Amino acid sequence: MDDAARARQRVFTGNFTQQAPLPEAALAAAAQVLSTGRLHRYNLLPGEIGPVAALEAAYRDWQGSAYCLAVTSGGQALQIALRAVGVKPGDAVLTNAFTLAPVPGAIAALGARPVLVEIDQNLRLDLQDLAAKIQTSRARVLLVSHMRGHLCDMERLMQICDAAGITVIEDCAHTMGASWNGRKSGNFGAVGCFSTQTYKHINSGEGGLLTTDDAEIAARATILSGSYMLYPRHGAGPDEAAYERARYEMPNLSARMDALRAALLVPQLQALDHSIDAWNARYAACATALRACNGLHLPDRPAQERMVGSSIQFRAPGRDAAGCRALIAGAAARGVELKWFGAAQPAGFTSAHTSWRYVDPQVLPQTDRILATLFDMRLPLSFSVEDCAFIGELIAETCRDTA
Numbered sequence: 183m184d185d186a187a188r189a190r191q192r193v194f195t196g197n198f199t200q201q202a203p204l205p206e207a208a209l210a211a212a213a214q215v216l217s218t219g220r221l222h223r224y225n226l227l228p229g230e231i232g233p234v235a236a237l238e239a240a241y242r243d244w245q246g247s248a249y250c251l252a253v254t255s256g257g258q259a260l261q262i263a264l265r266a267v268g269v270k271p272g273d274a275v276l277t278n279a280f281t282l283a284p285v286p287g288a289i290a291a292l293g294a295r296p297v298l299v300e301i302d303q304n305l306r307l308d309l310q311d312l313a314a315k316i317q318t319s320r321a322r323v324l325l326v327s328h329m330r331g332h333l334c335d336m337e338r339l340m341q342i343c344d345a346a347g348i349t350v351i352e353d354c355a356h357t358m359g360a361s362w363n364g365r366k367s368g369n370f371g372a373v374g375c376f377s378t379q380t381y382k383h384i385n386s387g388e389g390g391l392l393t394t395d396d397a398e399i400a401a402r403a404t405i406l407s408g409s410y411m412l413y414p415r416h417g418a419g420p421d422e423a424a425y426e427r428a429r430y431e432m433p434n435l436s437a438r439m440d441a442l443r444a445a446l447l448v449p450q451l452q453a454l455d456h457s458i459d460a461w462n463a464r465y466a467a468c469a470t471a472l473r474a475c476n477g478l479h480l481p482d483r484p485a486q487e488r489m490v491g492s493s494i495q496f497r498a499p500g501r502d503a504a505g506c507r508a509l510i511a512g513a514a515a516r517g518v519e520l521k522w523f524g525a526a527q528p529a530g531f532t533s534a535h536t537s538w539r540y541v542d543p544q545v546l547p548q549t550d551r552i553l554a555t556l557f558d559m560r561l562p563l564s565f566s567v568e569d570c571a572f573i574g575e576l577i578a579e580t581c582r583d584t585a
């Protein structure tokens with residue numbers, strides 16, 4: 183590029199990891215908790231409900247589940263869910279070959295064995311491969327990860343799993359607030375697991391929520407989270423009778439959410455529907471601009487899906503590794519940070535299954551082919567809709583320049 187061309191090049195100057203500030207109400211609630219010093223969830227005055235129990239009740243109602251438990255992270259919610267449904271060391275557990283490391287990590291942490299299922303070109307679980315691996319693995323549990331918010335045909339998924347007696351746990355880290363045919367993500371399987379880590383849909387730094395309609399699972403999960411015998415103080419737990427066995431049989435994993443984080447989350451939950459509309463407007467603006475370049479393919483968004491566009495993915499199927507690197511470099515020169523799942527080495531939050539050396543190596547040609555040209559970008563609410571359109575234009579421009 184000569185100097186004149188460089189001077190003409192348009193550049194985005196926003197920060198891809200800067201989240202929107204928390205609402206005033208969250209700051210006020212946090213200050214209130216700090217002023218009392220009662221940060222532990224069970225440190226309550228007589229008759230006091232406390233922010234954690236309040237969050238659990240509010241999330242249960244918002245989600246439309248029977249029970250809700252707040253924990254320290256999304257990954258802990260997954261681990262607790264796996265134990266609560268009865269996964270034991272050595273068991274095979276089915277999960278997506280394309281997901282974030284805490285998902286196979288939760289399975290491995292139990293001493294269980296992840297059996298990775300292929301994804302399709304829309305980044306959803308490949309239901310044909312799932313059916314095949316149910317047969318060959320003899321797994322009893324599927325931990326389905328709605329990675330980057332792409333829901334597979336949830337009715338079909340549940341038919342397959344119900345017919346085979348497979349218990350489903352949903353990893354909804356990227357689908358808090360999303361739904362399939364009007365039913366909220368997390369309400370299809372036996373357990374839904376959510377994250378409130380900074381880059382997800384409500385932000386407490388770290389944190390997780392677990393929902394279920396099953397009283398036994400809720401009781402086991404609560405004891406596992408480290409409730410001691412204080413479970414009657416929970417905001418959205420089952421009746422005490424459900425704890426009869428769990429209170430003796432479940433180990434205490436010390437994964438309780440604290441009052442400060444819960445206080446931050448309640449006002450954000452109240453604003454979540456508004457945030458979802460804001461994300462989807464940003465996604466639409468960026469997607470429209472990306473579609474201007476023929477070399478880029480965006481995943482389909484089925485009509486049954488109510489999506490949450492907090493991030494955007496696209497493939498560049500015509501490109502080899504050098505072509506992908508050229509796209510990343512060209513976008514970076516324009517101020518746009520792309521994540522690439524085809525890199526040989528894991529970087530930042532991004533890793534492919536071949537980097538999970540604690541998992542038995544598995545042959546996943548379809549997933550590997552998709553990941554080889556898959557790009558990913560967050561769309562934080564600190565960006566405007568115009569920013570997102572501009573970012574999309576810059577990527578499309580780079581795509582044409584490096585074709």
Ligand SMILES: *Cc1c(COP(=O)(O)O)cnc(C)c1O
Nearest residue numbers: 255256257282284353355377379
């Ligand atoms: C973030 C994330 C998790 C786990 O959440 P943490 O709260 O960070 O432990 C699980 N699955 C996916 C797909 C995620 O992105």
